[in-house]
Amino acid sequence: MSETPRPGDDAGIHPLSKRLLFLDSPRFKRRMLWVLLALVMVATAAGFAIERHPHFWFEERFAPFHAVFGFVAFSFAVICGWPLRHLVGRPENYYSPNDDDA
Amino acid sequence: MLDLTLAPDPGMFNGLSPALPVIVAGILCGLIPDRFAAARKALMIAAPIVALAFIWAPEFGVYGVYGVAGFELTTMRIDGLSRIFGLVFILAILLNGVYALHDRSRLQDSSALIYGGAAIGAVFAGDLITLFIFWELLAISSVFLIWARGTPSAVNAGLRYLAIHVASGVLLLAGTIAVWADTGSFAFGVMTSGDEIQTFFDPTTLGGALILLAFGIKCAFPFLHNWLQDAYPKATVVGAVVLSAFTTKVAVYALARGFAGYEPLIYIGAVMTVFPVFFAVIENDLRRVLSYSINNQLGFMVCGIGVGSTLALNGAAAHAFADVIFKGLLFMSMGAVLYRVGTTRATELGGLFKSMPFTALFCIIGAMSISAFPLFSAFVTKSMILAALAEEHYWLPWLMLLFASAGVLEHAGIKIPYFAFFAHDSGRRPREAPTNMLIAMGVAAFFCVYIGVFPGFLYGMLPYSQDVAPYSPYTTEHVVLQMQLVLAAVFAFAFLMRIGVYPPEKRLVILDFDWIYRKFGWGVVHWGTAIGGRALAHFSNAVRRLAEDADRRMHSVFSPAGALNRAVPNGVLAIWTALILGAALLVTFLAPL
Known part of the structure; x- marks a missing residue:
C-alpha cells in the first residue's frame, strides 16, 4: 500500500521523477495547450501541401477533414458524458453493498 | 493411394498441439505446493517456450488427428491464420508468466496456464468438436482468475461470467450438431486464398446462426458484452492481465475462420467501436475503462472480418496481434497501480508519475500504441482495416471507426495515463512496481514500438501475406492525416480541461445492459418467487381446508x-x-x- 505524504512534499519521489516535476506545473499545462494548437495548425497546413488520394467526397472537398473531425468527435464524446452520467450513473452500492472492487 | 512424398513435415514433435505443454504445465502447477513456488514459476516461463518450438517445427498442414468415441478430432491444424494467433498467445503467456513472478497464488498460476493452453488449443483445433472442448475449457479455467480475488463481488461476477460462457459453449455444441445434421461434417473453416474468401458457415441456417451467436457472446457483441466489463475489473491484478489476452481474441479468430466476409459483421463491429467510447468517458474505475476499450478494439477486428477482403482479414489478424500486446501492457500498468496503491479509481489516483515513473512511461507507450500514433503498433494495423473499408466504399462504418479512433484516444490514450499518473496530485507516493512487472511491461512496450517502427516483422506473419501486395502504412498522406486526427483530439482534451467542460471523475457505478439481468431480471425472479411462494401457500391452505372439511364430514357420519x-x-x-x-x-x- 502507498504512503501518503502531503502533496508537494519531496518524500517518496523517484529520483528520475524529480527531473520531471515540471510536468505538474500549471504553467507547463498552459503552455502545452498552445504547443498542441500550434502542432494541429502545422499538421493541418501540411494536409494542404501533400498529394492526397481521398476515398470519399467529404475528404476530397474539405482538406482539413481529419483535424476538424478529430476535434469534433473527441469533444462530442466528452460532452455527451454529462447527460449520460445523469442517466446511467448510480451510487457505488447500487447493485449490492461493497459491489465495487476498484 | 496417398502420396507420402506430398505429406507436410510434422517436425520433431510429430505435429502435437502446442496447447499440450502449456496445459500439462498448468496441471503440474496446480500440484506443486507453495514451498516449491520457484519450480512453478520456472514452469510458467518454460511452458510457452516449449510451445513455441511446437509451432515452429511443423509445416502448414493437419496433424494430431485422433479417433475418440467414434469422432475424429483434429488437434493441430496449422496455417497462416492459426499460426499468428498461436504465436501471440504464446508471447502473452510468457509475458504473463514474467508479470506474475512475484505472486505466489498456486490457483492463479495453474489456471492462467491452463487458460492460455486452452486458447492455443482452440486456434489450432481443426474441427468443431475439438473447438468446443477448448471453448469450454477456456470458460472453466479462466473463472478462477476472477474468483482468486476472493471478494463477494468477484465471486458473484465470476458466477455470472461462468454462466454466460458455459451458455456460449452450449450454443456452440447445439450449432455443431445442427451443422452436422445439415452437412454430415464437423469441419471448421478451411482457409481459402485470394479472391475465393467466403463465409464458411451459413448464418441463415440454424447451425450457422447458433455458432455465430456462440462466437458473438465470447466476442462481446453489443448487448452480449457485459460479462467483460462486469468480470475483468473484478479479477486479480494478474488475472485481469491474463484475461485481457485470450477469450475475446479466440472469438475473433473463430469469426475470421467461420464468418469472413459476412457483411452484417461490418455494422456490428462499427457499433462495437462506438458505444464503449461514451461509457468509458464517465467510468471511474480505470480497469473498467480498459474493459470498454477491449470492446472498442474488438469492433475494429470484427469490422475487418465482415469486409472479408485479404487486406481486411490481414488487418484484423494484425490488429488482434498488436492488441494482445498493447492491451496487455495497459492492464499490466493498471495492475501495478492496483498492486501498489490498492485501487484503480481515477478519483483516488493522480500524480503517480512522481513515484512510479517507469510504470507511467510504459503506460504511455501502451496508450500511444492503442491511439495509433505513428511509430506505434496500432498505426500500422488499425489503418489496414480502415483502408479496407475505404476500398470497399463503406463510408458510414468508415466514419464510425474514425470517430472510435478519436474516442479510444480519449479513454485509453489520455484518460488512463492522465488520471492515474498526472492530473491532480493525490499525494500518494507508492513504490515503483516490482522488477518482474517492469520487465514484463518493458518487453511489451518494446514490441509496441518495434511493430510500429518495423511493421514488416508482423506483416510477414499475416495469413494472406503471400497473396497480396505488401501494405505500406508510412505514406506521407497517412502519417499527416493521422497526425491531424490525433493531435486535434489531444488538443480538444487540453482545451476542454482548460475551460472546465471535461466531466470530473465521480465515484459512481455506470449502468449498462447488464442492468437487464442484474437488476430488472433479478427483480422479476425475486417478484416471481415471492408471488409463487404466496400462491403455493394459498394452494396449500385450500387443500388443507378441503381435507379438514372432508375429515369433519366423515367424522360426523362414521x-x-x-x-x-x-x-x-x-x-x-x-x-x-x-x-x-x-x-x-x-x-x-x-x-x-
Whole structure:
C-alpha cells in the first residue's frame, strides 16, 4: 500500500521523477495547450501541401477533414458524458453493498 | 493411394498441439505446493517456450488427428491464420508468466496456464468438436482468475461470467450438431486464398446462426458484452492481465475462420467501436475503462472480418496481434497501480508519475500504441482495416471507426495515463512496481514500438501475406492525416480541461445492459418467487381446508357419535361387516376356476 505524504512534499519521489516535476506545473499545462494548437495548425497546413488520394467526397472537398473531425468527435464524446452520467450513473452500492472492487 | 512424398513435415514433435505443454504445465502447477513456488514459476516461463518450438517445427498442414468415441478430432491444424494467433498467445503467456513472478497464488498460476493452453488449443483445433472442448475449457479455467480475488463481488461476477460462457459453449455444441445434421461434417473453416474468401458457415441456417451467436457472446457483441466489463475489473491484478489476452481474441479468430466476409459483421463491429467510447468517458474505475476499450478494439477486428477482403482479414489478424500486446501492457500498468496503491479509481489516483515513473512511461507507450500514433503498433494495423473499408466504399462504418479512433484516444490514450499518473496530485507516493512487472511491461512496450517502427516483422506473419501486395502504412498522406486526427483530439482534451467542460471523475457505478439481468431480471425472479411462494401457500391452505372439511364430514357420519351410529351401534356394524367380508372371501375361495 502507498504512503501518503502531503502533496508537494519531496518524500517518496523517484529520483528520475524529480527531473520531471515540471510536468505538474500549471504553467507547463498552459503552455502545452498552445504547443498542441500550434502542432494541429502545422499538421493541418501540411494536409494542404501533400498529394492526397481521398476515398470519399467529404475528404476530397474539405482538406482539413481529419483535424476538424478529430476535434469534433473527441469533444462530442466528452460532452455527451454529462447527460449520460445523469442517466446511467448510480451510487457505488447500487447493485449490492461493497459491489465495487476498484 | 496417398502420396507420402506430398505429406507436410510434422517436425520433431510429430505435429502435437502446442496447447499440450502449456496445459500439462498448468496441471503440474496446480500440484506443486507453495514451498516449491520457484519450480512453478520456472514452469510458467518454460511452458510457452516449449510451445513455441511446437509451432515452429511443423509445416502448414493437419496433424494430431485422433479417433475418440467414434469422432475424429483434429488437434493441430496449422496455417497462416492459426499460426499468428498461436504465436501471440504464446508471447502473452510468457509475458504473463514474467508479470506474475512475484505472486505466489498456486490457483492463479495453474489456471492462467491452463487458460492460455486452452486458447492455443482452440486456434489450432481443426474441427468443431475439438473447438468446443477448448471453448469450454477456456470458460472453466479462466473463472478462477476472477474468483482468486476472493471478494463477494468477484465471486458473484465470476458466477455470472461462468454462466454466460458455459451458455456460449452450449450454443456452440447445439450449432455443431445442427451443422452436422445439415452437412454430415464437423469441419471448421478451411482457409481459402485470394479472391475465393467466403463465409464458411451459413448464418441463415440454424447451425450457422447458433455458432455465430456462440462466437458473438465470447466476442462481446453489443448487448452480449457485459460479462467483460462486469468480470475483468473484478479479477486479480494478474488475472485481469491474463484475461485481457485470450477469450475475446479466440472469438475473433473463430469469426475470421467461420464468418469472413459476412457483411452484417461490418455494422456490428462499427457499433462495437462506438458505444464503449461514451461509457468509458464517465467510468471511474480505470480497469473498467480498459474493459470498454477491449470492446472498442474488438469492433475494429470484427469490422475487418465482415469486409472479408485479404487486406481486411490481414488487418484484423494484425490488429488482434498488436492488441494482445498493447492491451496487455495497459492492464499490466493498471495492475501495478492496483498492486501498489490498492485501487484503480481515477478519483483516488493522480500524480503517480512522481513515484512510479517507469510504470507511467510504459503506460504511455501502451496508450500511444492503442491511439495509433505513428511509430506505434496500432498505426500500422488499425489503418489496414480502415483502408479496407475505404476500398470497399463503406463510408458510414468508415466514419464510425474514425470517430472510435478519436474516442479510444480519449479513454485509453489520455484518460488512463492522465488520471492515474498526472492530473491532480493525490499525494500518494507508492513504490515503483516490482522488477518482474517492469520487465514484463518493458518487453511489451518494446514490441509496441518495434511493430510500429518495423511493421514488416508482423506483416510477414499475416495469413494472406503471400497473396497480396505488401501494405505500406508510412505514406506521407497517412502519417499527416493521422497526425491531424490525433493531435486535434489531444488538443480538444487540453482545451476542454482548460475551460472546465471535461466531466470530473465521480465515484459512481455506470449502468449498462447488464442492468437487464442484474437488476430488472433479478427483480422479476425475486417478484416471481415471492408471488409463487404466496400462491403455493394459498394452494396449500385450500387443500388443507378441503381435507379438514372432508375429515369433519366423515367424522360426523362414521364416528361413534356420527349419523350412522345413531340407528345401529358401531360394534354391531363392525361384526356384520366382518361377517359379510368373510362370506365373500369364502365364496371366492370355493368358486370353481
